[in-house]
Amino acid sequence: MSQNSSLKGAETIVTNQEVRKFGMKDKLGYLFGDFGNDFFFILVSSFLMVYYTDVFGISAATVGVLFLVARLWDAVADVTWGRFIDTRKAGKQGKFKPWIFRMSFPLVISGVLMFVHIPGMSDGFYLAYAFITYIVWGTLYSTVNIPYGSMASVITSDSEERTSLSSFRTMGAMLASLIISVTGPLILFVDNKAVADRFTLGAIIFGILSISCYMACYKLSTERVVIPESKEKKSNLSKTVKGLLRNKPLISILIASLMFMMCSMLLGAVNVYLFKDYFNNAAALSFVGFIQTAAVFIAIPLAKPLVRKYGKKETAAVGMLLSSIVYAILFFLPNLTSIQFIIVSAIGMFGYAFFNIVVWAFVTDVIDYHEYLTGLREDGTVYSVYSFARKVGQAIAGGIGGFAIAAVGYDATREVQTQTALNGIHTLATLIPAVIFLLIFIILVFLYPLTKQRSTQLNTDLANKRKN
Incomplete structure (x- = not known):
């Protein structure tokens, strides 16, 4: 061999x-x-x-x-x-x-x-x-x-x-x-x-x-x-668990990913009511889906050169900050038309597309970090823990949209919603994402430790450990 x-x-x-x-x-x-x-x-x-x-x-x-x-x-x-x-x-x-x-x-x-x-x-x-x-x-x-x-x-x-x-x-x-x-x-x-x-x-x-x-x-x-x-090295469950608990990159990216996923689910649920009731333009929803897809495809060719120059953590963090700012601006502009809202929000979609694009690369890095900590190469275990957390998050987040809509006073029996309910829907679609994206930015900047320089060093350290 x-x-x-x-x-x-x-x-x-x-x-x-x-x-x-x-x-x-x-x-x-x-x-x-x-x-x-x-x-x-x-x-x-x-x-x-x-x-x-x-x-x-x-x-x-x-x-x-x-x-x-x-x-x-x-x-x-x-x-x-x-x-x-x-x-x-x-x-x-x-x-x-x-x-x-x-x-x-x-x-x-x-x-x-x-x-x-x-x-x-x-x-x-x-x-x-x-x-x-x-x-x-x-x-x-x-x-x-x-x-x-x-x-x-x-x-x-x-x-x-x-x-x-x-x-x-x-x-x-x-x-x-x-x-x-x-x-x-x-x-x-x-x-x-x-x-x-x-x-x-x-x-x-x-x-x-x-x-x-x-x-x-x-x-x-x-x-x-x-x-x-x-x-x-022989797999040891106790050693694996201890390694996972010590894996700061894994824990921080788990939290950031869960928050991102729950925010995406909330936006998906709330946008229906935002355009149907707040803007009285349900047909615009198809345009929203197209713009979101377009934003991802525009971001994809930019992701690699940006990561090469600045790093994954840095690129995703700036994207999150941009999204947070855009959605905060939308919160303070309640009188936009549906088309104006979509045009501005497209910039926010472009920002968070970078996190969506590089998140799986984050996971490969935390798998390497697990090997660095424990000496165990457990790709399947670490990835499945990440997937486990996402599945639990999906289960818990499944009702968030409906609960949030009900909490702001939405009444399905009313032909026209109250102004309080409409304002609440607008807040759910703008201010809440702005806050969540800001929190993800903070997690990436202050808690996720694998900067571009540290990721490169990790790669080198692992190569040396595997030779010994």
């Missing part, structure tokens, strides 16, 4: 053949991974509730309970699968890629089964079928998403290249979102009604696209960072 080291000197590669250099194939492969993930993830996020309520006849409250239970279970499944992955040895194709290949087929099949409607069954059958198929799909999603997310840290150890992977991952998610958003309603609904057979057809179409993307991810990506067996 021959050993080959990268030119950067920061990777230990064990392989039976010469490993090609990191390049566009890896970036496209990683893009296809999240492209495949989000064909079903966004389909489920956007349309599964209406499928359950309108086709299966399940009450919205019961669907909410199902989503809460499933997300909490998914959080446990993430950590369990992450620990399992870290106990496996790397094979010829690497440590993580083989699991994407093996588990993507049952994942896609379970996704299609979620949208299969058997006519003439009882309400109890449909409820049980929904619980079983959704929870099975969520569990299988962990078996693909955890190795996929962990794989970024072994495709390359170079900080700039990891930023590229994070950017391309975001691009894959946005492309899937565009396709589902545009074609989903055309496929799934007839005369504004959810049709069971159309949902099954949509699931099959998106399932074929999803499995194709997973295979492209498997074929195009190459794992390079592999710890030689002779130098691997």
Whole structure:
């Protein structure tokens, strides 16, 4: 078995053949991974509730309970699968890629089964079928998403290249979102009604696209960072837990990511009422979605050169500060028209797009930091802990939008909302994001320790430790 080291000197590669250099194939492969993930993830996020309520006849409250239970279970499944992955040895194709290949087929099949409607069954059958198929799909999603997310840290150890992977991952998610958003309603609904057979057809179409993307991810990506067996240290749960608790970069980025995710969910929920009731222009919502996607695609080519010059932490922090300022300005401009509001908010969207783009590169860095602290290379475990926290946050944050809207006095029975309720909706859509983005900026600047200089030093220190 021959050993080959990268030119950067920061990777230990064990392989039976010469490993090609990191390049566009890896970036496209990683893009296809999240492209495949989000064909079903966004389909489920956007349309599964209406499928359950309108086709299966399940009450919205019961669907909410199902989503809460499933997300909490998914959080446990993430950590369990992450620990399992870290106990496996790397094979010829690497440590993580083989699991994407093996588990993507049952994942896609379970996704299609979620949208299969058997006519003439009882309400109890449909409820049980929904619980079983959704929870099975969520569990299988962990078996693909955890190795996929962990794989970024072994495709390359170079900080700039990891930023590229994070950017391309975001691009894959946005492309899937565009396709589902545009074609989903055309496929799934007839005369504004959810049709069971159309949902099954949509699931099959998106399932074929999803499995194709997973295979492209498997074929195009190459794992390079592999710890030689002779130098691997035995996994120790106690040591792992202590290392995670001492991992300041991980803890701070977890908090920042949770706050960002909850703010995104709040904005998604509140914007519907903002444009429908405050601006009396619900049609503008489609324009908001387009602008948000455009902001990300404009930011993507700028992210790598900015990270190269200033660092991930620094780039994301400035973006958060810009967003905070923009949303604060919007709070003090309550008389803008809907179009004026969208134009100004687009600058804020552009600002927080940078955090969204580099967040997965942050995760690869905290995986390296865990190895530096503990001597254990546990990509799956650290990534799954990050994913666990996000899933718990999603479960808790699921009702934030509805609770916040109710708290400001929104009354669905009123044709026109009170001025107090309208002012409250405007505050939720402007001041609250401004405060949250400012808090994330503070966390990145004062709590997240991996500056550009320290990240470079960490890379060098790890390379030296792996040689000894």
